[in-house]
Amino acid sequence: MKILTIPFLLSAMLYGQAQAPAPAPVQVSPGTPAVKAPSDVVPVPGASTPPPPVSPDTVVAEVNGKKYTAAEIDKMIAALPPQYQQAAHAQPQILSQVFLMQRLAEDALKAGLDQKAPYKDQLELQRMQVLSTAELSDVNNTMQITEPEEQKYYKDNPDKFKEVKVRVIYVAFNPTPSKTAPTDDKKIVTEAEAKAKIEDLAKQIQGGADFGKLARDLSDDKASAAKDGDFGVVKQDSSYPPAIKTAVFALKQGELSTPIRQPNGFYLIRADEINQQPFNEALMAIIQAVKQGKYQEWLKGMQAQYNVKIENPAYFAPRAPAQLQQVH
Numbered sequence: 001m002k003i004l005t006i007p008f009l010l011s012a013m014l015y016g017q018a019q020a021p022a023p024a025p026v027q028v029s030p031g032t033p034a035v036k037a038p039s040d041v042v043p044v045p046g047a048s049t050p051p052p053p054v055s056p057d058t059v060v061a062e063v064n065g066k067k068y069t070a071a072e073i074d075k076m077i078a079a080l081p082p083q084y085q086q087a088a089h090a091q092p093q094i095l096s097q098v099f100l101m102q103r104l105a106e107d108a109l110k111a112g113l114d115q116k117a118p119y120k121d122q123l124e125l126q127r128m129q130v131l132s133t134a135e136l137s138d139v140n141n142t143m144q145i146t147e148p149e150e151q152k153y154y155k156d157n158p159d160k161f162k163e164v165k166v167r168v169i170y171v172a173f174n175p176t177p178s179k180t181a182p183t184d185d186k187k188i189v190t191e192a193e194a195k196a197k198i199e200d201l202a203k204q205i206q207g208g209a210d211f212g213k214l215a216r217d218l219s220d221d222k223a224s225a226a227k228d229g230d231f232g233v234v235k236q237d238s239s240y241p242p243a244i245k246t247a248v249f250a251l252k253q254g255e256l257s258t259p260i261r262q263p264n265g266f267y268l269i270r271a272d273e274i275n276q277q278p279f280n281e282a283l284m285a286i287i288q289a290v291k292q293g294k295y296q297e298w299l300k301g302m303q304a305q306y307n308v309k310i311e312n313p314a315y316f317a318p319r320a321p322a323q324l325q326q327v328h
Contacts, residue, residue: 061092063099071086143291153290154279160236160289161282164248165273167211168228169219171198196289198259198266203254211270220265229270235277237285244269 007077022139056071076098077088088094113119154161173194189197201218205211215229224231234240234248247257251271260267277287279286 061095063096070099136299140291140295143294143298145287145290145294149290150283150286150295151279153286153293154282157289158276160285161250161277162249163233163235163275163277164251164271165233165275166231166248167215167270167272168221168224168231169198169201169211169215169229169268170218170224170265171201171218175264194266195261198268202256202259204267205268205270211256231269277286 024244054070056069056074057065058070058234060070061068064166073095076095078086078096080088080098085093087096108114108119114123117266171193171194172188174188175191201214204214212228215225217225219225219229234243234245236249238245240248241262243262245262247260248269248271251257251269251274253274254273257267257269260269
């Protein structure tokens with residue numbers, strides 16, 4: 001049995017007992033009204049309340065006749081991989097596997113297994129992996145960034161800090177039309193009808209029609225329609241769908257996009273103003289980008305020092321697996 005078997009078993013158990021992942025965040029397309037949480041939410045009767053705080057020196061568990069305080073258990077849980085720590089807090093029985101590992105490791109040390117092959121080499125490899133990861137993290141966290149570097153990055157990468165003030169016209173369609181739906185229900189049109197409508201609006205605007213009036217009269221995004229289609233500013237870090245952002249940042253000032261299909265409708269987008277985000281507003285993103293760039297450059301330089309130059313290709317040629325010898 002290899003020395004990593006128990007940790008893998010622990011990981012498998014923790015994974016199996018961990019809580020189900022949280023639902024993925026809903027991505028909101030432009031024009032989708034935000035849902036606000038009511039301010040007067042009434043607690044559900046019988047709903048669980050947070051437990052009272054426990055002091056670090058309070059005994060919280062007993063294992064094999066020995067009592068453990070909250071501080072000791074906290075230290076033990078903190079040593080687990082981050083993705084398993086919450087599960088260990090919620091399901092104390094998981095800790096039994098950790099105590100079992102501790103006991104087996106102690107017995108292995110008493111037996112001198114840490115000095116025997118192949119365990120000694122495996123332990124050294126794990127130690128090297130932990131220390132090398134720690135060094136990478138330390139270099140990244142302590143990477144120094146100067147103001148001239150920040151200014152240069154901001155100047156050399158204007159597209160990363162572009163922000164576009166846009167107007168939109170949105171034509172919604174029913175993504176799952178019902179065969180039994182009344183034929184006279186024109187509130188939500190079919191996709192084909194919406195496409196024809198948005199293409200006609202694009203032709204009208206290109207022919208000189210007033211964008212604001214068309215948006216006010218015909219856009220299904222009522223919030224922006226009330227402001228002649230004004231949708232505000234789109235930035236590189238805005239949380240709009242990629243297709244929307246790609247179209248916006250490809251526009252020149254005053255230019256109209258082609259119709260952009262989204263799951264529930266089509267958009268026409270016009271770029272009214274194109275500006276660059278002020279340096280001070282973009283500073284945190286600049287620092288992160290410069291730091292990441294310097295770190296990658298440093299790492300690339302380190303890796304270049306240890307590229308393997310093959311001196312004897314025969315040594316690295318594929319080898320056939322060893323064959324079992326027939327016993328006579």
